[in-house]
């Protein structure tokens with residue numbers, strides 16, 4: 001079994017849970033959750049279906065179907081690609097995350113900027129080349145445009161959290177392209193009427209990379225963030241009614257990103273940014289074309 005490694009350097013502290021900060025379990029679970037969240041958004045952006053594992057419409061391994069044939073594929077037929085990789089009820093994750101310092105040590109503080117660390121995705125079950133492509137591209141997305149870990153929802157001028165840079169180039173499976181991953185995702189959908197139905201009724205609130213916006217040259221102050229979320233009377237962007245805000249701004253990192261619920265909302269966001277004189281904002285569509 002292989003280990004997929006991603007070498008990173010912290011640009012700001014990474015917040016990985018405030019329950020017990022000395023617990024590595026909490027830290028690794030937190031970062032894995034972040035990687036999974038971006039993977040789900042990427043899968044949806046590529047036209048595939050990924051469930052929200054916190055929703056009632058989450059996947060489960062079909063034990064009965066599996067017992068009829070003892071073929072794992074039969075148990076996984078109606079399981080989304082994110083759950084196939086990261087696990088769901090009845091199906092454990094294909095990967096275990098171990099964080100090291102790159103020299104075999106396990107003691108790495110992610111609370112200092114400039115810390116070098118390695119995400120070791122240790123295969124517990126074999127992954128496919130498409131899954132490894134998704135992981136590598138998610139690492140690229142997080143470092144190039146996004147952020148990882150919690151506490152990114154604080155409004156400026158709170159300190160930035162979760163900005164990381166790639167410390168060495170990513171290794172991508174040579175046989176895989178964005179197009180071939182899209183074909184792979186489409187095939188999974190075509191083979192499962194259940195997944196097709198779940199895609200049809202999936203809430204538009206679930207993050208889809210196509211509806212993201214990114215800027216790596218500017219940050220937004222509180223006033224600008226407020227201006228931006230005002231374009232949406234439904235409160236989706238501002239995160240009213242107990243849901244989290246959809247705009248994340250990093251003062252020191254000179255970066256912001258966020259996502260809309262539909263293309264109409266995205267248009268309004270982009271128009272507002274233009275009015276505020278914020279240029280060089282990239283849409284999720286443009287970023288997908290870079291993959």
Ligand SMILES: [Zn+2]
Nearest residue numbers: 051059080083
């Ligand atoms: Zn799922």
